Amino acid sequence: MRRTLIFLLALCLLPAARAGIVDAPAANLEISLMTYGPGDIYWERFGHDALEVRDTVSGESIAFNYGVFDFDQKGFLLNFARGIMAYRMDAETTQSDIDFYAGEGRYVRRQHLALNDEQKERLRRFLLWNIRPENAGYRYDYYVDNCTTRVRDALDDALGGILSAHWVAKPGGMTFREQTVRLMSNQPWLMLGMDLGLGPYADQPMTAWKETFLPMTLESELRQVSVDGKPLVAKETLLVPARLTPPPEAAPDLRWPLLLAGLVLAVPLALPAISRRGFARGVFVAAGTLFTVFAGIAGLLMLGLWTLTLHRSAWGNFNLLAYSPFALLIVPGIWRLRHAGRPVSKLASRVTALSFAACVIALLLHLWPDFPQRNLPWLLLALPCWAALTWTFCRRHD
Incomplete structure (x- = not known):
């Protein structure tokens, strides 16, 4: 907020003899979209952009962007976890932005836009x-109100709705999920966690308008727009x-890697049904604890995102059928089997059977063409594990 006040004060104190972006004739202004490529840190992976207003006479050039947040604001981490993220608009000299992103190794591209004087004046007043x-x-x-959608909407308003007219009816190339997984693929564990936590909202059919939530997509789509034939x-x-x-x-195809991981983990989960040796029981306990604790904690997190936060992209997650908080109830039953002769826990056996049935139902739902969530990779991970656990408990009952 302090930088914004200083910026406004500086604009007000500009000498009257020296025109700048505030008071220059619209004919002297150039409007450009500045796009900054993806960075290495997770919050930089989606890229960034800004609207540049340049006075061609004085040389003053200011980049307006909507991506400023403050880690030090009161309750930032709690609000972030709840999906209450307070961002604001800011303005910097274009060169300072260029120097910053160049120092991070991110590309910087300027697209000079062919706006008429009326459109430039309208955009300047709004900014x-x-x-x-x-x-x-x-x-x-x-996904729907970020640093790029704000830039897009400002441009669309200045152009009298030309962008939305072009893009609302145009199909998008990827879903929110696919774009997220693609851009986060350099950090596999974070990518997997985000993919597991995304619900049906992330798989909705896309239009080019919605997909321009990404700076790189907005940059690409603008190249295809013509105004009055130009x-x-x-x-x-x-x-x-x-x-x-x-x-x-x-986006990487997660189906085969997660299916392979599920099959590998299912082998030790089935060992007690095949062998009574102590080694088999020890490996089973380790693998069973790992899977059920993961499934239970994942279920708790997904349930919390749905019921306690405003992260609507995580609401109604069908992965809860395969990864339920009830999985934690199975852990004591798994540990009972670390010694020979121990009877199988009825509670653990029933919860396991219900979890396996829920996973099968989730898989059958996924075969329905209009099923709203594309979560097959996570079902392919869970199904072999639940099948192996169910078989083990059934055989030990025998």
Whole structure:
């Protein structure tokens, strides 16, 4: 907030003889979309962008962006966990932004937009209104209200709805889930955790309008827009090349890796049904504890995201059928079998059988063409494990 106030004060104190982006004639302004490529840290993987307003006479150039948040704000971590993310608009000199992202190894590209004077004036007035402290804050949402959707909406308003008219009816290329997994693939464990926690919202059919929640997609889609028969992007310049490895073009297919992991984990879970040796029981206890604790904790987290937070992309997660908090009730029953001759816990046996049945139901639901969630990889991980545990408990009853 302090930087915004200083910026506004500096604008107000500009000498009258020297025009700048605030008072220059619209004919002297250039409007550009600045796109900054993905970074290495997880919150940088989705990239960033800004709207640049440049006065061609004075040379003043300011980049307006919507991606500022403060780790030190009161209750930040708790609010972040609850899905209450307070972001705000900010403005910096374009060169300071370029230097910052160049130092991080991220590409910087400028797309000069062919706006007429009326459109430039409308956009300038909006940005200067929006940067005021009382207007700068907003409630951030990863997919529908973020630093890029705000830039997109500002441009669309200045253009009289041309962008939405082009993109609302145009099919998107990927879902929210696919884009998330693709961009987070450089950090496999975080990628897997996010994919497990995303619910049906992340698999909804996409339009190009929705998919421009990503800076790189907005950048790409703008190249295809024409206004009055002329390209909207009049000139494009790569100011800083990327030094970081770019994200893959497509999301990785998680089905086979997770199926293989499920089959490997199912082997020790089935050992007590095959062998009575102490080694088999020890391996079973370790593998069974690992799987059921993971399933139970994952279920608790998914249930918490659904019922206690505003992260709507995690609501109604069908993975709860395969990874339930009730799995934690099985752990004592697994440990009972570490010694020979111990009877099988009836509670553990019943919860295991119900969990296996729920996983089978989830798989059958997934075969329905209109099923809203694409969670097959996680069912392929869980199903062999629940099948092996159920078989072990049934055989030990015998």
